[in-house]
Structures are given as structure tokens and as C-alpha cells.
Amino acid sequence: MLDVPVNGGGDRMTLQKKSLWFTVASSLVLIVLFSVVTVQSFNYFSLNTIREQGRMAAEMLRITLTEQMRAGVIEERETLFKRMRTIPGLVDVRVLRGEPVIHQFGPGKNGELAQLDMEKRVLATGQWEEAVVAVEDTPVYRITIPYVASSGGALNCMQCHDVPEGAINGAVTLGFSLEEMKRSEMFAIAPIAVLLLLFGLCLGYFLNRLFRPIMETAERMKTVVGNAGRGDFSGRVDSTSKDEIGEIATQTNSLMETLEQSMGRISTSIGSLGALSFKKSGQSLLAHTVHVVDEMVGAARFKQAVENDLNLEEIYIRIRRVMSDHFGLRRFALYCVDPEKHAMSPVFVEGVDRAGDIWCDQEILVDCELCRAKRTADCVSSINNLHICNRYGGASRGGDEFVHVCIPMMLSGRVGGVLQLLMTEEECREHPDIEQTASIYLNEAAPVIEARQLMQSLKDTAMRDPMTGLYNRRFLEDYIEVLTATTVRQETTLGILMVDVDFFKQVNDTYGHDVGDQVIKGLAELLKQAVRTSDLAIRFGGEEFMLLLPDTDAEGSMLLAERIRKEMESTLFTTPQGPLKKTLSVGVAMFPGERNEGFWASVKYADTALYQAKDQGRNRSLMFDPSMWKEDGQY
Incomplete structure (x- = not known):
């Protein structure tokens, strides 16, 4: 866009040719x-x-x-x-x-x-x-x-x-x-023609003297501007006269000096960005500077947008759109790193044939250290080193013709994610600095992603029981409207189980609170293993737990209640005073109920069934029945 051609083109008439033709034509006309x-x-x-x-x-x-x-x-x-x-x-x-x-x-x-x-x-x-x-x-x-x-x-x-x-x-x-x-007549014309020819030669000589400063200035300006188009602003135009041509040369030199100083500062600033080198892009300094500034402006606007996004899902959608719409890529993926589990999980994977496939070996999802970009915290590119990463699995998916670039996303000094780009040779030529420009957008999104992850972590901490890791009652209060609305819209039923440890107070009094905590944690693990991924296990308070079973009928709810009760009955807890066994009482109710009352009414029904189970001798599971009401209509 800003490259200025040095040569004027073979078909274009130069100023020197124009002056020559003008002299010849004017002499012939005379x-x-x-x-x-x-x-x-x-x-x-x-x-x-x-x-x-x-x-x-x-x-x-x-x-x-x-x-x-x-x-x-x-x-x-x-x-x-x-x-x-x-x-x-x-x-x-x-x-x-x-x-x-x-x-x-x-x-x-x-x-x-x-x-x-x-x-x-x-x-x-x-x-x-x-x-x-x-x-x-x-x-x-x-x-x-x-x-x-x-x-x-x-x-x-x-x-x-x-x-x-x-x-x-x-x-x-x-x-x-x-x-x-x-x-x-011929003898009379001949001397005149000779005189006119001499006049033409003299005219040409004086016109050459007149146009020479203009031509020399124009040629020098062409060279200077051509060099400037390639990023060299050190050229100057010699001032050979003190007329308007000399003034043009002086003003041009002043402009080039200003550009040299300004572009020098810009070049230094761009060089300080590390990988953003215009030598790598193959562009002139001016074109590369405009390109980098455009990308930075776009990245700044991108950051403003992601800062206003509600959650991580919206941010990830925006990153996906940048890769597809802005860069025009069709094959890319974003992975998140779980530092606690030392694993990776794909946020999105574009260009694969089947859902669940990724462009690398599946082993990186289990052990994130197998990912070279995550392990080295550095960009991994096969553009100049085809087999740089042994875990790249693109060849098995027909991706031999692609090169891959993996860019780590740094969060607080650690790799929090990896952006993977796959390109053809043509796409590489279209985006020679894709590694740098994509990094700009990723770096702008990184602090926002980290802040959203921290907020999500704090929110999860506030909504989970610190002892068992189960959701707490606050989570239930925030989430239940979505769950019940989904149940009603899908015209299904939600099983509600209220689970309580029998004679739990005796455990604390006899064995101490440490053993009581051990029983609570053991029950929590038992519940986690017993429920489906779509089910919710909640510590409702003290030794009382709640299970929510979406899309489950009364029979299924009772079967799960009995299985939990029996597993707890067969569980042996080791204590300093010897082995300990505990039993459970479980109350079951369904939402929506027969009278289509609200969720909390169904919770009350399950709680009523729980206390009925305790009244009937504990270590049993009971489904709520309207006969459990008291005579005054209370439970």
C-alpha cells in the first residue's frame, strides 16, 4: 500500500525526454x-x-x-x-x-x-x-x-x-x-535554415541548462521517495538552484528529516515489542507500521469488547470470531490448562471432521506437560521446522499440507491456555506475521480471562462447601430457578432426596468432631460416586444432604435412595476407638408434585418424608405421601 516504486516504468516519458522532444519539435516548427x-x-x-x-x-x-x-x-x-x-x-x-x-x-x-x-x-x-x-x-x-x-x-x-x-x-x-x-529561392532558404538550425541548437542548450536542475531534482526525489517507501528516510535532495526548484528540494529535505526522526522512534518502539519485526513480515517499514498500528487498534477494541463480556463463554466466542472473521482461518483450536489436574481441555476446535477430535494427540488432554507450547511457555511453529512437535496429530486427519502454530496464553506467569492455528502455504503468505498479530489479541484477552476465571473461582468457592467440595445451599438458591424452569418446560420430573446421617450427634459426642468430619466427607464421596454427572449433590446443612435428580421419576429416585442407604450401611469408618458404621435416613419427593406446588414445597415434602423415616426407626428410605400430613394440614 505504501511501497513506492523506484522505477517510473519503461513506457513513461521522463522529464529529460520531454525537454529533448520539446527542443526538437520547437526547432522543427520554427x-x-x-x-x-x-x-x-x-x-x-x-x-x-x-x-x-x-x-x-x-x-x-x-x-x-x-x-x-x-x-x-x-x-x-x-x-x-x-x-x-x-x-x-x-x-x-x-x-x-x-x-x-x-x-x-x-x-x-x-x-x-x-x-x-x-x-x-x-x-x-x-x-x-x-x-x-x-x-x-x-x-x-x-x-x-x-x-x-x-x-x-x-x-x-x-x-x-x-x-x-x-x-x-x-x-x-x-x-x-x-x-x-x-x-x-533554394539558395535564399538554405542560409535561413542553417541559421534556424543553429538557433534550435542554441535553444536546446539553453533549455537543457534551464531544465537540468528540475530534472536532477526530480530524479533525486524519485530515488529518495523510493528509498523512503522501503523504510530508508536518510536520503536527501541536493539543492542546485536558489529558485522554486531549490525551495522544493529544501522542503523535501526538511520533510525527510522529520520522517526519519519520527519513523526512527516508531521503529524503535516496534522493535521493543520483540517479535514484531518488519523484516520478518517482508513489508516496508511504513506498510508494516501501519499494519501493526491497525492490529493494535483492533486488539484494543477487542479488549474493550471482552472486558464487557459477561463470562468466559462470551470471551471464547469472541476469540473464535477473531480467528475466523478477522484472520480468515478455518482450522484452529483453543485449549485451557487446569493446573491442579495437570490436564488440558479444548474450549473449541475448528476444522476437524468429528466432534471430540483435536489436532493433537489425545494424550495432551490427560497430561498437559506433553504439549510443547505449554511445557516451554513459548510459541511452537512448524513454518520453518516441520516436525518441531511430536504431539501434533494433523497428519492422521489429512493435515499434512498444513503448518501449525501454537501460542501459549500466559496467566500470572503460568501457561493458562494454548491457541493452535493451522494454515496452508497460501494462508501463511497472506499472514506472514500471524504469530505476532494473533499473540497481540491473545495477550489482550489474557488478563480479562484470568479475571473472569478468578471471579468464577471465587464464585465457586462461595457456592461450595469447603469440607466436602459439594455445592452449598447458596448455590441451590441461585441455580434452582433455572433447573425448575427447565424441568417444567421439558415436562419432566425432578427427584428430590433429603439424606441425613442417623444419630450423628452421638458420633461427635463419642468420637469427637474429627471423626464426625470423617463421616461427613465419606458420605460426600459416596454421594459423588452414586449420582450421574447431570445430578446435583448439595450439603444442605450439618449432616443433612440433598440430591437433585433431573429427568428422574419416583421409581428411579427410590432406587437411588436405597442404593445410597445400603452403601452407607456397608461402609466402615476407621477411628481411634475402633471401626464405626453409620446409617442413613432418606426422604424422597417429586417436583412438580400432585398439586403443582413450587420447588420449596417439594423440598418440604422430602424433608417430611425424611422425618417420617426417622420416626419409623431410621436406616430407611421413604417416598412422600399426603397421608404424612398432620390433622391440622401441617407436616
Whole structure:
């Protein structure tokens, strides 16, 4: 995004080429324009000169012919014409007779009659005409000038011609070759073209001097900006002039110095983060800095979100969404470490074929020390070391094409979890720094997860009996609404067992409280082993316990009550005073009852059945029956 290409591209015209083409084009335009103007001017001057020469020659010819008529040698006029044709440049001389002369003297010799359309028009209108024609591929300028009869001036036409004033006696046609004029034209243009070429060279030289600082500054700026795109801000632009170009160079140097100092501090800060090195990402410093800042901003927002999450489940869901939505991964897993049991449990596992599968050997769930990331408290990556972890089981699930990265989640100096990422080669290229960026999110979530675990632990401690580890009455008060609502919604029954040790006070009085505690703990273990995972064992108070059996009918509840009673009856407690046996009395009731009364009413029914069992001799189990009510309606 921020990488700046050093090369401008082979097809792009540089400033130097532009100045060269401008110089050449401007010189050619000037040469063409000056040549056209010179040719036009020369042609105009030449034609005008020839035109004046033709008029002069026509007048001289008229005078000569008049004198020949006076001298009586008019018949020798052809000789005059031949001599005139020997004049350089004059290729055609013809005298034409007009109608008045033809009428008076006849048609004359051959060639003295009008032959060309231009000649006929001149004899008809009395207006001279001119034209440039090609005679045997040679350009010829031809002009036809009329002789108009006049009695004024040095020559009086009326003395020889019997014509009226203003009559057109004839005309003269003169032809001048333009070959010499063309040669003169080329000789005239050549020096101008040479001068213009010299002017173009001088112009190019001065333009080069003018554009050179601009081109040098532009080239240097291209190099400096290109290096800056790769993270090198040490480049500077030499200021070769004191004009606007020099000011641009100075301001660019000031900007680069500021960037060098600022990015240097940012680079140092990024380097202090350890693994977040832009060299590993393959990006430029600018691009990597923007990427890292974006990830940090995203991680900060992620932390704000998880801090407002209600419990661990919501936090884990958010971590899963980051892996799938933000990073676009499809195979990953999160494991929690139980330091007391030295075991691990999967929070979620994505990408496996069957529920319950994980991407590693199942043994790590039993012994967390088998997990390399947990044992070393360091990131384990197979990107550069394919077989780094022997417990990775991806090959057995068709995951040979995947690399795996396992990132430990540190909680108070210990590994509290492990985030496992599996990627293809393409995904690795898309996320070259996945280890670092995923760690950012995991590190932001870690303290929140630890706080939620601590709160959960404190809550569990407050809701469990410290002696037996069973839930206490406070837990029952908090949880019972959910349990009863589920029972009613599913239209099932909940078995309630009230369990009490017979003659427990005698144990404390005879054997001491230590033995009494031993009996309580032994009964608690017996209850834990007897109930299902969905059942709840609660120390209701003192030597009295409660069992809640979801989705259990009256018969099942009584069967469990009898099994517990018999197991307690057969249990032998060792005391300093000798072996000790104790019995139980169990009262059983069902929720909802026959009258659909509330849960606590059903608890009262079970308690009533318990006391009935004690009244009937203890060491027995009784199901509540309405006949156990007293006459006043009380139990």
C-alpha cells in the first residue's frame, strides 16, 4: 500500500525526454514556419519583379515596333523577337494583333493572332493577366499586357492606326522561366535554415541548462521517495538552484528529516515489542507500521469488547470470531490448562471432521506437560521446522499440507491456555506475521480471562462447601430457578432426596468432631460416586444432604435412595476407638408434585418424608405421601 516504486516504468516519458522532444519539435516548427514565410516572401518579390520587368519589356517592344513602322522596317520585327528570346530567363515573346489592327492592316504573320484563352480575354477586356504554367515540365511565368490606343504621350497611336481613342490595338505576351528563380529561392532558404538550425541548437542548450536542475531534482526525489517507501528516510535532495526548484528540494529535505526522526522512534518502539519485526513480515517499514498500528487498534477494541463480556463463554466466542472473521482461518483450536489436574481441555476446535477430535494427540488432554507450547511457555511453529512437535496429530486427519502454530496464553506467569492455528502455504503468505498479530489479541484477552476465571473461582468457592467440595445451599438458591424452569418446560420430573446421617450427634459426642468430619466427607464421596454427572449433590446443612435428580421419576429416585442407604450401611469408618458404621435416613419427593406446588414445597415434602423415616426407626428410605400430613394440614 505504501511501497513506492523506484522505477517510473519503461513506457513513461521522463522529464529529460520531454525537454529533448520539446527542443526538437520547437526547432522543427520554427524551421518550417520561417521556410514557408521566406518562400512566400521570395515568391511574391520575384513575381512582382518579373511582372514589372514584363511591363517594361512590353513598353520597350511597343516603342521599338513603332519606330520600325516609322522607319519602314516593320517586316524585320521577327528578328527582333528572336533576339529578345536570347535574353536569359525570357523564353517566349509574341505580339498579338487586335481587331482594329487586323481590320486596317490584315492578320499579319503567323503567331500574331490570339491563341491562348488568357490572350483572348485580354484583347476583349483590355485588362492584363498573368499565370504560372508548365511548359515541357518547366515552370513558366506568362503575362499578357494589352496595347490601348492613345493620342496623348510621347507616342501618338492615331498617327499610324485609324482607330478610335481607347481601342485595343493588340497585346504582347511574354514568358519568363522560373527555374532560375527556384534555384535562387533554394539558395535564399538554405542560409535561413542553417541559421534556424543553429538557433534550435542554441535553444536546446539553453533549455537543457534551464531544465537540468528540475530534472536532477526530480530524479533525486524519485530515488529518495523510493528509498523512503522501503523504510530508508536518510536520503536527501541536493539543492542546485536558489529558485522554486531549490525551495522544493529544501522542503523535501526538511520533510525527510522529520520522517526519519519520527519513523526512527516508531521503529524503535516496534522493535521493543520483540517479535514484531518488519523484516520478518517482508513489508516496508511504513506498510508494516501501519499494519501493526491497525492490529493494535483492533486488539484494543477487542479488549474493550471482552472486558464487557459477561463470562468466559462470551470471551471464547469472541476469540473464535477473531480467528475466523478477522484472520480468515478455518482450522484452529483453543485449549485451557487446569493446573491442579495437570490436564488440558479444548474450549473449541475448528476444522476437524468429528466432534471430540483435536489436532493433537489425545494424550495432551490427560497430561498437559506433553504439549510443547505449554511445557516451554513459548510459541511452537512448524513454518520453518516441520516436525518441531511430536504431539501434533494433523497428519492422521489429512493435515499434512498444513503448518501449525501454537501460542501459549500466559496467566500470572503460568501457561493458562494454548491457541493452535493451522494454515496452508497460501494462508501463511497472506499472514506472514500471524504469530505476532494473533499473540497481540491473545495477550489482550489474557488478563480479562484470568479475571473472569478468578471471579468464577471465587464464585465457586462461595457456592461450595469447603469440607466436602459439594455445592452449598447458596448455590441451590441461585441455580434452582433455572433447573425448575427447565424441568417444567421439558415436562419432566425432578427427584428430590433429603439424606441425613442417623444419630450423628452421638458420633461427635463419642468420637469427637474429627471423626464426625470423617463421616461427613465419606458420605460426600459416596454421594459423588452414586449420582450421574447431570445430578446435583448439595450439603444442605450439618449432616443433612440433598440430591437433585433431573429427568428422574419416583421409581428411579427410590432406587437411588436405597442404593445410597445400603452403601452407607456397608461402609466402615476407621477411628481411634475402633471401626464405626453409620446409617442413613432418606426422604424422597417429586417436583412438580400432585398439586403443582413450587420447588420449596417439594423440598418440604422430602424433608417430611425424611422425618417420617426417622420416626419409623431410621436406616430407611421413604417416598412422600399426603397421608404424612398432620390433622391440622401441617407436616
